[in-house]
Amino acid sequence: MILFDTVTKLYASQTHPALEEVSLEIEKGEFVFLVGPSGSGKSTFLRLVLREERPTSGNVWVLGKDLSRLSNWKIPTLRREIGTVFQDFRLLPNKSVFENVAFALEVIGKPKALIKKVVPEVLEVVGLEGKEHRRPDELSGGEQQRVAIARAFVNRPKMLIADEPTGNLDPGTSVGIMKLLDRINRMGTTVVMSTHDAQIVDQMRRRVIELENGHVVRDQSRGVYGYVR
Amino acid sequence: MRAEFVASEVGNGLRRNLTMTLAVIITVAVSLSLFGVSLLVRAQVDTMKDFWYDKVEVSIFLCAKGSDTPSCAGGAVTAGQRDQIEADLESLRPLVQDIYYESQAEAFVRFQEQFSSSPIADSVNESALPESFRVKLADPTQYDVVASAFSGRPGIEQVNDQRQVLDKFFQLLGGLQAIALIIAVVMLVVTVLLVANTMRVAAFSRRRETSIMRLVGASNLYIQLPFLLEAAVSAGIGAILAVGGLVLAKSVIIDQVLAPSFQFTSFVGWDAVVGIAPILILVGIGLSGIAAFLTLRKYLRV
Numbered sequence: 001m002i003l004f005d006t007v008t009k010l011y012a013s014q015t016h017p018a019l020e021e022v023s024l025e026i027e028k029g030e031f032v033f034l035v036g037p038s039g040s041g042k043s044t045f046l047r048l049v050l051r052e053e054r055p056t057s058g059n060v061w062v063l064g065k066d067l068s069r070l071s072n073w074k075i076p077t078l079r080r081e082i083g084t085v086f087q088d089f090r091l092l093p094n095k096s097v098f099e100n101v102a103f104a105l106e107v108i109g110k111p112k113a114l115i116k117k118v119v120p121e122v123l124e125v126v127g128l129e130g131k132e133h134r135r136p137d138e139l140s141g142g143e144q145q146r147v148a149i150a151r152a153f154v155n156r157p158k159m160l161i162a163d164e165p166t167g168n169l170d171p172g173t174s175v176g177i178m179k180l181l182d183r184i185n186r187m188g189t190t191v192v193m194s195t196h197d198a199q200i201v202d203q204m205r206r207r208v209i210e211l212e213n214g215h216v217v218r219d220q221s222r223g224v225y226g227y228v229r
Numbered sequence: 230m231r232a233e234f235v236a237s238e239v240g241n242g243l244r245r246n247l248t249m250t251l252a253v254i255i256t257v258a259v260s261l262s263l264f265g266v267s268l269l270v271r272a273q274v275d276t277m278k279d280f281w282y283d284k285v286e287v288s289i290f291l292c293a294k295g296s297d298t299p300s301c302a303g304g305a306v307t308a309g310q311r312d313q314i315e316a317d318l319e320s321l322r323p324l325v326q327d328i329y330y331e332s333q334a335e336a337f338v339r340f341q342e343q344f345s346s347s348p349i350a351d352s353v354n355e356s357a358l359p360e361s362f363r364v365k366l367a368d369p370t371q372y373d374v375v376a377s378a379f380s381g382r383p384g385i386e387q388v389n390d391q392r393q394v395l396d397k398f399f400q401l402l403g404g405l406q407a408i409a410l411i412i413a414v415v416m417l418v419v420t421v422l423l424v425a426n427t428m429r430v431a432a433f434s435r436r437r438e439t440s441i442m443r444l445v446g447a448s449n450l451y452i453q454l455p456f457l458l459e460a461a462v463s464a465g466i467g468a469i470l471a472v473g474g475l476v477l478a479k480s481v482i483i484d485q486v487l488a489p490s491f492q493f494t495s496f497v498g499w500d501a502v503v504g505i506a507p508i509l510i511l512v513g514i515g516l517s518g519i520a521a522f523l524t525l526r527k528y529l530r531v
């Protein structure tokens with residue numbers, strides 16, 4: 001699914017690399033937590049997977065493709081197989097719940113009939129049935145994140161990338177989101193999420209990769225968040 | 230589905246950015262109108278050249294009684310000199326196409342006609358007007374051959390080429406055309422810069438949408454197409470306005486104002502307008518499309 005081979009990423013404006021010689025593999029169907037202090041390189045890791053950034057050295061493989069050899073016009077095809085969720089939801093404020101989710105299919109040219117069929121299905125998966133016509137500002141934070149997850153999942157991607165999806169939510173709401181991500185994972189989707197939420201990591205008992213200063217300092221298959229410093 | 234989605238995006242984009250859209254339409258219309266005018270003036274010059282070069286003659290004025298050029302020192306032209314000149318003109322065929330002799334009496338009649346409403350007509354005496362040969366050349370640009378053969382010869386007062394007078398006039402028109410063209414080019418550059426800036430603002434104001442589109446794997450074409458179409462649509466509207474202006478210029482300024490008052494010459498026909506219209510539309514849409522494409526490539530990277 002994801003293979004990092006001695007990957008180093010040095011941003012042009014920085015002197016210290018955001019990731020340094022990172023090598024790791026994530027298999028199909030896994031659920032992986034990416035933890036570590038602020039600035040340790042979690043978002044950088046996820047951006048490399050999405051090919052929003054290119055590594056300074058080393059190779060990144062995603063879904064069997066060597067991203068360094070992937071030509072620009074094939075990037076959209078790659079991204080259609082990866083769903084993405086962010087801390088700030090990134091919804092379109094002037095579109096309804098239904099339209100926000102449908103947007104992801106419209107812009108990749110899916111037919112209207114298909115959109116009418118699959119959008120309600122996915123809204124049911126995320127537990128938003130009956131709220132199709134609300135605007136994002138008429139929803140709670142947790143509900144907004146569910147819309148974002150529905151949008152990421154509506155095209156049934158092989159992998160879901162989530163950068164601190166519960167970062168803006170209170171603990172109770174976060175648990176609901178985690179249950180949803182867990183459910184999506186059990187439907188066969190590989191999930192990689194970065195988080196600062198120790199409680200969640202400790203409860204879920206899934207693989208934990210800890211980054212510090214751009215290095216992998218821990219990779220545990222049924223890990224916990226780590227030591228409180 | 231695709232078309233419908235793109236069309237609604239384009240419509241939204243144009244409305245959301247109405248002031249910029251209007252600015253683009255107006256600059257495109259103004260710059261293309263100027264461009265069209267300069268093309269029309271050129272077509273007019275060509276039409277007039279065709280019309281006049283066909284009619285111009287070289288006039289060889291012979292010495293009359295009071296002529297005071299050195300070649301007329303011997304008084305009025307003699308019959309022998311006149312016959313010799315005519316023979317020499319005949320020998321210049323086929324460059325010389327037609328030769329027409331105008332006697333003093335004929336010159337007097339023509340003079341009377343030309344100045345019929347003016348008191349000069351009565352004050353001129355027939356013997357003061359020169360007789361002349363009117364020569365039509367097969368190739369009007371070969372005037373020098375005739376001039377060098379005849380000017381300064383005894384019995385010839387002067388050799389006149391009407392084409393030289395016309396050329397001055399055409400030069401003036403050419404200058405006007407060049408000025409219109411320069412202003413048009415400057416305006417087109419302004420248009421390109423304005424389109425580029427409009428696209429930058431549009432890309433910025435819709436960065437939320439475009440960033441989501443990129444994330445969910447929309448192709449570059451799909452992301453950029455609404456912007457490109459917006460640029461093309463506003464440029465197209467501007468170009469159509471410019472074509473409208475050109476049609477108005479032809480039907481009002483040329484056909485109703487100029488043509489009735491200058492009946493001695495011909496003016497550009499509708500075929501010139503029909504030829505220029507597609508050029509304006511292509512240049513307008515092409516330039517703004519290219520400007521938009523280059524700008525978007527920078528601001529809507531994958």
Ligand SMILES: Nc1ncnc2c1ncn2[C@@H]1O[C@H](COP(=O)(O)OP(=O)(O)OP(=O)(O)O)[C@@H](O)[C@H]1O
Nearest residue numbers: 011012013014018037038039040041042043044045
């Ligand atoms: N676009 C960028 N240009 C330059 N430097 C960057 C850029 N993005 C991140 N960095 C730097 O790279 C390092 C890693 O950043 P990254 O965003 O990957 O950290 P993170 O682990 O996601 O942090 P957080 O938990 O706060 O989100 C930081 O030092 C950051 O300043």
Ligand SMILES: [Mg+2]
Nearest residue numbers: 042043044163
């Ligand atoms: Mg981050």
